[in-house]
Amino acid sequence: MVLPLRDSPAVRRRPWVNWALIALNFAVFLLEMASPVTGEWLIGNFALRPTALLSPDAWAASGGWPLVTLFTSAFLHGSWGHVLGNMLYLWIFGDNLEDRLGHGRYLLFYVLCIALANLAHAVANPTSPIPTIGASGAVAGVLGGYILSFPRARVLALVPIGAFVPAVRVPAWVFLGLWFFVQLASGLAPIWLHDLTQTVAFWAHINGFLSGVALAQLLSPRQEKAEEPR
Structure with missing residues (x-):
């Protein structure tokens, strides 16, 4: 597995929103881990269930609660590896995107990416x-916004080559482009193999990434141009 360590662009202002999002994700995860009962209650009440989200009856019976889970599910995680992996990518790539969009636009960007990514997963698995x-x-949305805004930035990543794991600098468009290709291939694989069983929400990743590209373009301050540090 290729593991990013850091990227090249420097930020001009503190990424308060990105730090707050990371802190909130860890706080909720620690609450999940506090006890099995607490974890089960959080998953039971705040996780997204595609059938409920797309069911008018479920909306009517719960007062529209499935809409709430469209957003709250993005702050729950199933394991330390799950939360650490997501937060590593958010830490490395989110600060630069917040710097470019501004604090308020970045928060709006993140919330919209949650909704669009989770909706795509629900539609793909109704x-x-x-x-x-x-x-x-x-996070996939953040990566999509990053590749649009900083395509020529450099990402320092650990790349396994046999028994060796050297740190290699690669262009952001290559690193993130390969990431997206893997997600797309994984999302299409069940269709090719005629097996629709899927345990990872790849379509949330795919649509999140594409939504991030579009939203970064829409929300980016018009007077600024995307920075492309070499």
């Missing part, structure tokens, strides 16, 4: 009652 959790759809 009959699934399985609880869906994780920030990966929103």
